[in-house]
Amino acid sequence: MLSDEERHEIEAELTRYPTRRAASIDAMRIVQRHRGWVSDEALRDLAPLIQMTVDELDGVASFYNMIFRRAVGRHVILVCNSVSCWMLGAGRLLDAAAAAAGAPQGGTSADRRFTLLPIVCLGACDHAPVLMVDGDLHHDVDPADAASLLARYE
């Protein structure tokens, strides 16, 4: 069941487009903001409101990488592995982040505190290597500092 809050937010999005389908990505993002990820159940909740089938919704969801179709930890760490960051040590940063977070690449830590995902270019190549935690962008990260950086996220 969609919460009232979710429903209101989605209905506001619906007014911004001429078709309901167009709001599907926004709707899934809204659900994700509230629930951390988009479960099968969430798709079933959304389908009637967006007037799409769960199959159609998942066809869209599975195309985009910022719609999480699997449960994530409390904090999502995105480590850029695109070219500039790769040159400047993204690999080591990923390893360091994995060790510090206790989460494997592409996975979630046992305490569900962190999910660690490699990500494509974050648009901060002049400050490589970079990573993003829950939307906070961290510049020029020294892999040695990964642990202290992540300590801020409880």
Place this chain on the structure above:
Amino acid sequence: MTDRPLTGRMREDGAALDLRAYERAGGYAALRDALRRLAPAEVQKRVKDSGLRGRGGAGFPTGQKWSFVPMGADAPHPKYLVVNADEMEPGTFKDRLLMERDPHQLVEGVILSAYAIEADVAYIFLRWAYKLSEARLARAIAEAYDAGYLGRQILGSGYSLELRLHISGGRYMAGEETGLINALEGRRANPRSKPPYPAVVGLWGRPTVVNNVETICNVPHVIGRGAEAYRKLSATGEGGTKLYGASGRVKRPGLWELPLGTTIREILEEHAGGMRDGVRFRGLLPGGASTDFLVDEHLDAPMDFESLQKHGSRMGTGTMIVLDDRTCPVGMIRNLEEFFAQESCGWCTPCWAGLHWVADILRDFEEGRGEMADLDTLAAHARLLAPGNTYCALAPGAAEPLQSGLRHFRDDFERHVREHRCPWR
């Protein structure tokens, strides 16, 4: 060089110009002027005359793109203007600056551009990762509505425009203009066939123009200064300034607004401060991941659309990625091709299958399993993933660093085969 129309009024402290500050700095004057005195066709003409070319990568003349939109009483409505703020080309970080630091400049550009094509609704299609841009744009849009720059009867003129911010679900392909249209419609971001072009059949089947953030940000200056003055800003005559950037092992990675046509050497050595101590320059991708490598011999080329084309590369986004001698070129190309393979939408065979194979071979090289014959396979892909052979420009873009990399760094590839390992590891 002091005349930096796009960035000159940005604040030193990194904060955004708010409405008041923007207006004080002369913002929205061009819009007021245009709404009062210029018909849409005249706005279009000015942009055409200015020589403004798209800053999103392909460099298509902006005025010309607009001219394909059906105009007048019989034109289908609503018409749409879409700002491409997806900026997912690896090595590219220019639009972010424009949106974070001077969001009203973009909003004014949107209104002027929308007016030029008589659009009813505009969308800014924003990269999900740009949280700060999102907040600042949302605020600027709200301010613009309050001030009467958006909404019904803008500034008392007969022109109305709605501007909406859309946050992307995240895919490189969502930045390709027709993929973007599908994404905005709430679909998978597969590209669409052309013709019909979006200018005729775009969002929800209606005429639609898609322009890059930087392109749109130039429009107030074209209108404000006039086509001639704007054209003269460039070093070579292609019109205007350009946000150039550099990343990699240079002393001062960053972003600079310079006259269009500034030489690579000047950007690399004066603005980026040259290579870091202890590393040597080996080559660069001039404008993001999907451009051809340039090497020493090209450093004196002016960075503009035509010169770079002459040298076998492309201006792309104008943000260069610099390769140094401590980085394995094969590894760099592998990184690029993995990106493209991963971001392929899966629609056309050469791309989804070809790039997967290319990335697979490049991994083999890195891990010491490469064979000489694989070089032929790679070269064949670089040739076969050509524009027209694939459905959209993603795969041809991927072919550019591959084919030029094979040419310039052939020895490095062969060493991987001979030594059965990556010499840099």
Place this chain on the structure above:
Amino acid sequence: MATIFIDQRSYDVPDGMNLLDASLTLGFNLPYFCWHPALGSVGACRQCAVKQFRDEKDMRGRLVMACMTAAAPNTRISIDDPDAREFRKSVGEWLMVHHPHDCPVCDEGGECHLQDMEVMDQQTYRRYRGLKRTFRNQDLGPFVNHEMNRCIQCYRCVRFYRDYAGGRDFDAFFLRDRVFFGRQSDGVLESPFSGNLVEVCPTGVFTDKTLKLHFTRKWDERTAPSICVHCAAGCNTIAGERYGLLRRIRNRFNGEVNGYFLCDRGRYGYEFVNGPRRVRAPRIAGRADAAAPSDAVARAASPLAGGSGAIGIGSPRASLEANFALRALVGPDRFCSGMGAAEHRLVSEVLRLLQEGPAPAASLHDAAQADAVLVLGEDVTNTAPMLALALRQSVRQQPMKAAAALRIPAWDDTAVRNALQDERGPLYIATVAATPLDDVAAATMHAAPDDLARIGCAIAHALDQAAPSPRGALAADAALVGRIAGALRAAERPLVVAGVSLASQAVLDAAARVAHALHAAGRPVRIALVVPECNSLGAAMLGGCDLDDATALLWPGSPLIVLENDLPRRCGADRAARLFERAGELVVVDHTLTPTAERATIVLPAATFAEGDGTYVNGEGRAQRAFQVFVAGGDVQESWRWLRDLMRASGRGGAAAAWETLDDVTGALARELPAFAAVRDVAPPATFRIAGTRIAREPARYSGRTARDANVTVHEPEPPGDPDSALSFTMEGFQAQPPPAQPPSALIPRFWAPGWNSVQSVNYYQTVVGGPLRGGDPGLRLIEPAAPGAPAAAGRAPSAFEPDDRDWLCVPMYEIFGSEELSALAPSVAALAPRAYVALNDGDLHRAGLREGGDAVVASADGTCRLQVRRVASLPPGVAGIGVGLQGAPWMRLPDRARIHPAERDR
């Protein structure tokens, strides 16, 4: 026409046709995957690349996708160009990057378009060394098997399932080299057209799950051109057999009828042929073991010999020949159509409307081309499924004009869809309750049958003031009626769809009035009238009486001969039982042990459509021949042969007793009944030969013939002869090698062309790829309306339906899976058939004290029955829907008033 140049030679092709279509039409072997003649071009696979040159001087040219490029005057392309060849070969290699090369264990092997195209590309060596991606497959229900690892991402499946057939529980997921085609989670595919995935998929991702249970390779199948017997649409099929088992049904292209597709009932209903209820030897009541045919015939014939008043009950599911033979045996006055009184009257009315006009019958092709449609009363998805698929296409006709104005060719599928978005042409649906086609309708109306008739009358009146206008309030608002009338009047190809499923004369009248009114307004209207069974119209054309009359005619103790008919389904168990009791000898000629056959004193084992030849008249009035595929074991023979044997043994039937071949029967039919004068020309006679030989039912590669019985005998049995058709039962004979060597279109036993082993070989049999078969699509229309057409029906519109506060008006509701007798015997179809039900809307459920899913007792004049309760919100108040023909559903006269209350258990 445009003159184009292919590899320097000039050809004339239709202007604007895409170059792939044009090249294939000209006979070039140009490989392709994502393109499909019915689905259009999308340019995804990049397999059809050719070199295009600007002009004579251009030597470099550039690669273009043939499917995405229109032929214009002086278009110059090269298929042979080395660059184009290299690129196509590369596409072939790319497609194999992930393909598992599992042809030996893949059901598609030997008829795989991917195999064919790889050979065409000369792509024989794989260089890719990496790991192949793997997927988890899904259970998609009883019809379609899923093996995603074989996928080549051509997107045909989603384009058919979603864009063409309107299914929404199937999609593309993920991206790059791992696009997954399927459902969000395991589950039965909801579209009743899902089986087409099997033919649309160019490789072995989607395969026929029922075939898997008794698999055989295409080259080991004996096949013949056949006609679907599971509804009146008359779709053309290819039925395939090996070793005495019917293995599967595939589409047989007919441009006028079903085109490239079939519905799932038609594709999977065939399993009844192999079923445990089949009768394979004569049975004589009271005897434990099978009777010898001669005994059974002698016993059945003896009461006939005296000339006593034997009654023959024919069947709308039996062939013309079988019915005609029965008529010859008992005489025209004692011949019954096999339909109940109401059905007989209504089907005869349909026949009259089609014969007298003014609107000619619409073929399925016409229906798909219609640009404004009114559906009155018929839930076509469940009563004539392929008509629903055709109507789904009709809504694209009007918007297509807007695409044309934007200069988008009709074949440029994604461009057309992007330009038109959700725009749809006028399709108006007025039915008792919501139907699966409603999603594409411009408007829907749900009302009781009489109210539907009133809506029809109001539309007719809006079109033509001379038509009577219904009095009182209407169940649809006046503005909508006006809109419908306006849309029909403005259309270039308006169509009215109705039928007999509601058993309502008023609805049929109303539809006829709309057609009349449009005709009177000078519009070229067509009409599609849905009748229940594969030969309903043929049975009506043969005349005869209805079952009530037959009962009255039957003298107690006289013999009753029932042909391929289960009477309790037609008139209820009680009435049938009374009839059976009254009869002396009850002789049943049928292929299946129906309740009627169980009651028989003598059962003669009849051939199914696959075991004998026969002609069927579909709802359009098109006579089509189904050919015998194989010789059934046991004593099975065609019904008409049994009846002929009875004539011989009883000394009745006159000249008919001398019939030896099917051509004798059709010849006599054509001579005796003028309406059937053309029936002989439906297919070439048995004497027809190509190059002096018959047409082979088995392909040249058919294997195992000599080895099969080698452990028993090394002598090959003599192949059976076929006196009835120009086909041979073996591989000896003419093997099609088109072009130009192809059999007459009615006699094409399978599609194959050199290098083309898959279903796509049909390309080579068409005048234009996607167009009619060479020599014309098979089948002959027996009915064309007389000019200038009959006058409009007289009389007033019915009065409005008044709900009753105690009784419900029960109306029939149909299920694609379950309502039709024979397909319901197929296990795969039966698995999806619902239990017998009564449906009510929410208010009425409440009023009756019923709970969805519980049981209700329905008490009508025909007795009481217990049915599962279904909630159908769209039903009008006071109207209950009864699922007809379903397992466990007792017969009930419909429509009828009935009392409905909860079964004891639920109280």
